Amino acid sequence: MKKIIIIFVLVILLITGCSPKGKPNEIVGEKPIVYVSFYPLYFLVDEIGEDNIDLKMIIPNGVDSHDYEPSMKQLKAIEEADIFIYNGAGFENWTEKLVGTIIDEDKTLRASDYVKLIEINGTFDPHIWLNPENMNRVGEKIRDRLISLDKDNRDEYKRNFNELSNRLKALDNEFIDGLKDKEKDTILVSHSAFAYMAERYNFQQVSVAGISPEQEPSPRTIANIIEMVEKENYEYIFLETLANPKTVDIIAEETNLKTLLLNPLEGLTEEEQNNGEDYISIMEKNLINLKKALVE
Ligand SMILES: [Zn+2]
Known part of the structure; x- marks a missing residue:
């Protein structure tokens, strides 16, 4: 699979000359196409974006996310999306060669950039979503990115995030109380x-x-x-x-x-x-x- 990804990167670079850079443009008249790598990010984006976005998930439910490798078709779809949101910190190894080559880095959001990472035996632990506070922080960044893509629905993104944030804070309190x-x-x-x-x-x-x-x-x-x-x-x-x-x-x-x-x-x-x-x-x-x- 690694070889296929490298070949895919080379072919795309040949075809496009080099992937076009530039800030993500605001989208007028169409729903932003948002790709996420896996479920916890899907949850956040779905709650905040609701029907205002076209949301897709790369790693299907029911499989082990750590070792998933996307198909060529999926890679092509990520490249064409308005934003690709992934966890980082080594969780999706396949993103390492793709982001900054065929996937324009400006069109990505890496969740692990916004939380304090824990190191275990010299390796960053990617499982940041199992702390609701981290989910809240990443959710805030997702809200801001959706607003920058689609200013017309700004108030809805804000309202949805506030509701989600309250649920995440309530969950955090349940854990604090319960334990x-x-x-x-x-x-x-x-x-x-x-x-x-x-x-x-x-x-x-x-x-x-x-x-x-x-x-x-x-x-x-x-x-x-x-x-x-x-x-x-x-x-x-x-x-x-x-x-x-x-x-x-x-x-x-x-x-x-x-x-x-x-x-x-x-x-x-x-x-x-x-x-x-x-x-x-x-x-x-x-x-x-x-x-x-x-x-x-
Ligand atoms: Zn794991």
Whole structure:
């Protein structure tokens, strides 16, 4: 796939001479075409833009977002969009070669530029969306960009953002309240997606896999975790919806831990979509399960 992307970049550069630069123009008479890479950004843009924009998502729901590679058709569509919004901080590796070459950097918004990044073992942790405060900050930038593309609907973008911002702040307060009487301070998770949530609400994560669910743990890591669980008083280990639960199952079985779901929101499952779940409703479910592991 990497080779295909490089060839694609070369072909586009040959055809266009060099991608045309310039500030994104205001669009008159048509809806702005907005592409986002994955679900949490889709949620923000959808809430703020509603019917005033034409919104598309690159990484389909139901797949592991970390390792997704877009198709040629999708790359072409991003190139033609009015704005492309992505997470950055290493989450979408494929953007690294494309932004600044075939995708005009002026037409992009990189969410991770607007929050304080956490570093884990020398690598930036991309999972910024699991802190509602970060979502609020990124939402504010999205609002401003939509206004600059489409001034006619300025008041609606502002109003929608204010409503969204209130919901995100209420969610943040639910977490602060719900976790203030913690009796434990560490959770066991399958991949280390929860550092931003843990920092905000003052707990620790111990993860079986690395920053990407594909980084399989060594037998030694598994043995260490099993030993740690036996020494300390853990009751639960968290599973995810989209990642392979094999290793977590092994540990749970070895140690008699109960499993609970903690959703890193890297994409919705078909079932979640059909049930009308969104970022807020899933985070509320996450809180219920976190309370089981940390408070009750
Ligand atoms: Zn992840």
